[in-house]
Amino acid sequence: MALAKESPPVSKNGSDQEAEYRAQTRLWLRLLACTTLIEGELRRRFREEFDFTMPRFDVLAQLDREPSGLVLGELPKRLMVSAGNLTPIVDRLVADGYITRTPSNLDRRVQIVCMTVEGQKAFRRMAKSHGSWLAELLAGFPADRLDGLTSELDELKGAVRDTMQKP
Amino acid sequence: MALAKESPPVSKNGSDQEAEYRAQTRLWLRLLACTTLIEGELRRRFREEFDFTMPRFDVLAQLDREPSGLVLGELPKRLMVSAGNLTPIVDRLVADGYITRTPSNLDRRVQIVCMTVEGQKAFRRMAKSHGSWLAELLAGFPADRLDGLTSELDELKGAVRDTMQKP
DNA sequence: CCTCATTATTTTATATTTAAAATAAATCGA
């Protein structure tokens, strides 16, 4: 591997560094603003229309793609839901009849969660609304730039994840 | 006003619409993923290093730019903190000696909050860490594309806000 | 004045979130 010649200068002078700091902060604030704006509106509508929270919807969304069910412990890995948080969410989804939770025969620590038929119906109804709400909110953004922005964010996500995994 | 000739076709055919839905959903999922990834890491570090939450930091950040203090009711407008939520946050910042809260003489309903000297010191210390953490997390993203991405997100935010304000 | 509507803030009730401790079951190595 080439050790020297890591393209541009490795260290930056003070004011370059400052400028980069500011640009990074601006980016972060915009990212946060966009997300909270959209998330707040989606959450509000989910609550009003379906008395559902986003994490509950996310759990159903995951199970919808796994008709044979999913090991409970898989969900915190795929979603932004902590394990401790998952228990009451699953409890309520079971109580509402949207999913079932059955212990595995092979390993009695493991719970397998699976969507019920009502759960599937409810999920599809909600997913449809979710899609149209999103379309409504994003209607003012040019459709031909959706993919470009998505790619940039993909790259950003990858860069952040790489940095976080190093130590 | 021109009624006809709204540039491209007003309605799209089914599969175009579907494709746009998917592109919008992908964008939203990336946006959410980036934000939660960075936010989670920043929150974790804030808590570990300073025993501080982000809303508490945000309040100090606002007050830092207003040396003469701010009317309490101004904060929920500027930040993503609801009014009911603000009370316990401010209570604790007062208890910790970072800010003061004094009723206005002109209107006894109004509270004016103002940063203390200790608050300023604590804020600057935390803001410095915040900046360097962000720089660390975003180091893998090309510096010369920070501003471009920020502009795109600005536009997205504007588009969403416009849509939300219409009804 | 007096009442009604508005505004600023707090309180309340309920839900959710997180980290960390606890429980419980499985596995591995001596």
Next chain:
DNA sequence: TCGATTTATTTTAAATATAAAATAATGAGG
């Protein structure tokens, strides 16, 4: 097999979030 470690999940405790009701002060009209 025994004991130590790991793994899956739940429980707990503290903090926060939300909406909605309550409180309190102001101001505008009649």
